[in-house]
Amino acid sequence: MTATYTFDVFSSLDGYGTATGNWTGYWGKQGPELLAHRLALYTEEQRMVFGADTYRAFSRMLAESTEESEVRDPWVTRMVSFPATVVSSTLHGPLDWPDATIAGGDGADVVARLKKESDVPLRSHGSLSLNRALMAAGLVDFVQVTVFPVITGQTGTEPIFQGAADFDLELIESRTLDGRTQELIYRPTLHV
Numbered sequence: 001m002t003a004t005y006t007f008d009v010f011s012s013l014d015g016y017g018t019a020t021g022n023w024t025g026y027w028g029k030q031g032p033e034l035l036a037h038r039l040a041l042y043t044e045e046q047r048m049v050f051g052a053d054t055y056r057a058f059s060r061m062l063a064e065s066t067e068e069s070e071v072r073d074p075w076v077t078r079m080v081s082f083p084a085t086v087v088s089s090t091l092h093g094p095l096d097w098p099d100a101t102i103a104g105g106d107g108a109d110v111v112a113r114l115k116k117e118s119d120v121p122l123r124s125h126g127s128l129s130l131n132r133a134l135m136a137a138g139l140v141d142f143v144q145v146t147v148f149p150v151i152t153g154q155t156g157t158e159p160i161f162q163g164a165a166d167f168d169l170e171l172i173e174s175r176t177l178d179g180r181t182q183e184l185i186y187r188p189t190l191h192v
Contacts, residue, residue, distance in 0.1 A: 001115070002115040002116055003047075003114065003115050003116075003118040003120065003121055003122050003123040003139050004109060004121045004122065004135070004140040004141040004142065005009040005113075005115060005121075005124070005139055005140050005142075006121065006122070006123045006124070006140075006143075006144055007124055007131040007135065007140045007142070007143050007144065007148070008041075008123055008124065008125045008126075008144045008146075009125070009128070009131070009143075009144070009145055009160050010026070010126075010145075010146050011128060011145055011146065011147050011148065011160050012027060012147075012148055012150045012151060012152040012156055012184070013147055013148070013149065013150060013151050014059065014151045014152060014153055015155070015156075015159050015160055015161060016152045016154060016156030016157060016158060016159055016160070017120050017126065017128060017158040017159070017160045018156075018157045018158045019104065019150075019155040019156050019157060020155045020157060021154075021155040023150075023155065023156075024070075024084065025070050025071065026070070026148060027148045027150045027152075029074075029148045029149055029150065029178075029180060029181060030070070030160050030178075031086070031177065031178030031179075031180075031181070032178070033177045033178045034146075034178050034181055035073055035075065035187040036076070036175040037077040037175075037177055037183070038073070038075035039073075039074050039078060041075065041189040042075050042078040042079055042082070042119070042138075043064065043078075044120075045080060045082070045120045046082055046119075046120050046121045046122065046123050047083050047084065047085060047114065047118055047122050047123070048079060048082050048085070048122075048124065048125070049084070049085050049086075049087065049111060049122055049123070049124040049127070049130075050082070050084060050085070050087070050124060050125075050126070050130075051086075051088070051107070051126075051128075051129060052086060052087070052088035052090055052091050052129035053129075054124075054125075054126040054127040054128075054130075055061050055084075055086045055088070055091070055095070055097070055100075056091075056098075056143055056175055057126070058080075058126075059095075059096050059097065061098070062076075062080070062096075068082070069077065071093075078163065079125065080097065081098060081099075082098055083099040083100070083101075084100040084101070085100070085101055085102075085103050085110065085114060086100055086102050086103070087103050087104075087105075087110050087111075087130055088102055088104065089102075089104050089105070093100045095099055104171060107130050107133055108133060108134060108135060108137040108139060108179040111134055111139050112137075112139060115139065128140070128158060129133075129162055132161070132164040132165075135164060135165065135167065135188055135190075136164070136165045136190070138190065140188055141187065142172065142185055142186065142187060142188075143169065143185070143186045143187075143188050144183065144184070144185045144186075145160075145184045145185075145186075146163070146177075146181060146182070146183045146184075147181065147182040147183075147184065148181055149180045149181060165190060165191075166188060166190070166191040167188040167190060167191055168188070168189045168190075169186035169187070169188055169189075170186060170187040170189070171184065171186055172185045172186060172187055
């Protein structure tokens with residue numbers, strides 16, 4: 001039995017993971033239903049998997065935030081409490097994360113090993129290039145995209161699927177949160 005792996009990502013409607021300009025976190029569209037749902041996703045034990053850039057971004061955001069900041073929403077605080085594997089050949093410990101380890105080498109090899117050894121599900125929030133490579137290697141069981149009701153055509157950065165292989169997606173689950181934000185969960189299959 002292997003652990004499932006979920007690639008969990010936030011996106012604007014036009015497919016960007018982040019934006020510059022005056023956009024705030026969640027593109028300013030977070031609501032109580034979204035935040036409660038995110039916390040519920042993190043109630044069961046799981047292992048987080050991050051690439052080096054995403055780990056650095058989370059560490060920086062958390063270090064620069066205050067207790068009242070949206071960066072420290074309850075689901076994020078819960079996420080930080082989980083064990084994490086950071087796939088990197090450039091980072092060196094110790095990491096500023098309570099239970100994080102660095103795994104060097106090829107990300108696909110690392111995650112294939114984790115899927116065999118882990119007794120809890122694996123989840124990665126962000127880590128775009130790592131997760132695109134894992135999808136191509138057939139290691140991602142679920143792609144969970146939370147689509148915020150914004151278009152960031154002028155200010156969008158980090159297209160979430162830019163450079164990805166072609167995939168067919170089977171819709172497993174969908175929901176609307178706060179009457180405006182869509183969560184879509186797919187099972188990806190490499191398109192041949």
